[in-house]
Amino acid sequence: MRGVKKENLPEKLCAVCQRPFTWRKKWERVWDQVLYCSEGCRKKKQRRTPD
Known part of the structure; x- marks a missing residue:
């Protein structure tokens, strides 16, 4: 993703x-598995559906 403009x-x-969220450098290797925009949303999902 080097040299790519933010837009x-x-x-x-x-x-x-x-809500839409954009690619981040720290997600470079796991972008296909990223489902949540933030840690807060990830935790909300876990509370809603106990596994």
């Missing part, structure tokens, strides 16, 4: 809040 980064919708 051209890939986006996804958060599985909890349905």
